[in-house]
Amino acid sequence: MAQTAFGPGPFILTVNGGSSSLKVALFRDENPPVSMVRCLFSRIGFPDSLMTVVSGTTKKPESRTLAVPDHAAGMDLLMHWLEQAVGLGNIRAVGHRVVHGGVTYSRPERVTPDMLAELRRISPYDPEHLPSEISLIEAVGRRCPGLFQAACFDTAFHHDLPRVAALLPIPRRYDAQGLRRYGFHGLSCAFLMRELTRVGKTGEADGRIILAHLGNGASMTAVRRGRSIETTMGFTPTSGLPMSRRSGDLDPGIIAYLARTEGMDVERFHRMVNAESGLLGVSELSPDMRDLLAQEARDPRAAEAVALFCYHARKAVGALAATLGGLDTLVFSGGIGEHAAPVRARICESMEFLGITIDPRRNQAGEPVLSRQDGQVTVRLIPTDEETEIARSVHELLGME
Missing domain, CATH: 3.30.420.40 (ATPase, nucleotide binding domain)
Incomplete structure (x- = not known):
């Protein structure tokens, strides 16, 4: 060449x-x-x-x-x-x-x-x-x-979710049409698991792990013995946690209510929950967590949006730990997970019952290990890199040609 x-x-x-x-x-x-x-x-x-x-x-x-x-x-x-x-x-x-x-x-x-x-x-x-x-x-x-x-x-990492985790509670005929829970951020998950294998303790990557990919799009995934067994996103990336502009999970009755009271059609609702909701919708200020953290002390709308995000993330950690039967490692990643120390601290707040305790100094400094030395759960910060994961996959495919 x-x-x-x-x-x-x-x-x-x-x-x-x-x-x-x-x-x-x-x-x-x-x-x-x-x-x-x-x-x-x-x-x-x-x-x-x-x-x-x-x-x-x-x-x-x-x-x-x-x-x-x-x-x-x-x-x-x-x-x-x-x-x-x-x-x-x-x-x-x-x-x-x-x-x-x-x-x-x-x-x-x-x-x-x-x-x-x-x-x-x-x-x-x-x-x-x-x-x-x-x-x-x-x-x-x-x-x-x-x-x-x-x-x-992005769905490949979750392709083999347990049947009970993939099944949607709607008429069975839709399952045959491909309507199921898929999960997303799979390239990030695959990269994080490779990195955990590289930097973690012996056998850590085979344990009970929650991967918290928190960025403009946000999801968490429960991994056991290297396999995804549950994740917060479902049929589309709109579901799960509240995100920068996406609503996350909603009561489906809201669709019928807005159709009856405001004449809202499907396209308008789709735009609302994908582009006008989440942090932006609640704060009425910005979809960017950095802006909201900077303004939360003087604007209650910003404070409420941050609190909502952290509350739902903390709730998801508890739910995913239940599917795993306990927790060994929690990994923070994505733009918010990697850079917003106050958000990491609030998500981990009052989680001692799961064995999660983070060291305030390590968290503020953004060190690779955020947990206290005596913590039962290892809390890590691992920057994600979807592009590197794609390049590795392509290199492997070329080797099979």
Whole structure:
């Protein structure tokens, strides 16, 4: 392979599309893959879209504003930039985060026409993510026909949930149509379990573990002997904990009530619970936990939103520990879990009955181990990295070709 701006190739490109963002990373194809550069397109669809590039060596971000009307446009801009920086011929494969794999996909797989047809079929499962993710795969295919592309599914980690955990209490005929609890943030969970195996005590990764992925999207997962046995998200990523803009679990009677009293239709309700609820809806100020923590002392709405988030997270820890029959390790991750020490402290407050006690100094400093030395439960902070997990999966798939 020819020398490039990021050294010799070949490279693996990872693509992680959110509802209004696009994260892309370039890795040298080694074992394990080596991060070279990361790029984030934020506020896609807005006039002030932002492209931020961070080198894997300097870690220094460089940003500029540009027009990115949709995810495919962002991908086209990125591929043009990569053509100049590394040459598209030096990219060996592209790995995509695909949020929903339905009942069919339980592991990363090479993209095929049949897979794209199945993803289009189940797009109603997740209209917030699947259509844009399909468009990203197609955009790469148009620019680089024949390039190896792989789909890495966020639901795969939870694919084999126990039947009782996956089953929805609705008429059985819908189960045959694929309506079940799926769980999400699986790429993050897989990465965290790899890291726990690496940094944890002997046998810790085989114990009773709760993974708390707390970011703009938030979920918790109970893991026993390395397998997901329960998780807070269900059929869609809207369910479970309150999140930045998503409501989390709601009484389904609210849908009928708003339809009768406000004439709210399905699309309007969908928009409300996915974009206008959660921290933003309760606070009426911001979906960003950093803003709310900064304002909670002077604005009761901010204080209430933070309290609600921590309350539901603490409740979820208790429920998941019950499914595990106890708890050995609690892992905090995601943007809030990694950076919001007050939130971690409040979630763990009054949890001594489960053996959870955190050291205030360690927590404030964001140390890798947050629990007290005499704590029965090891409380850890492990930064997640979905892009690295995608790159590892693609590297393994290439080795099987």
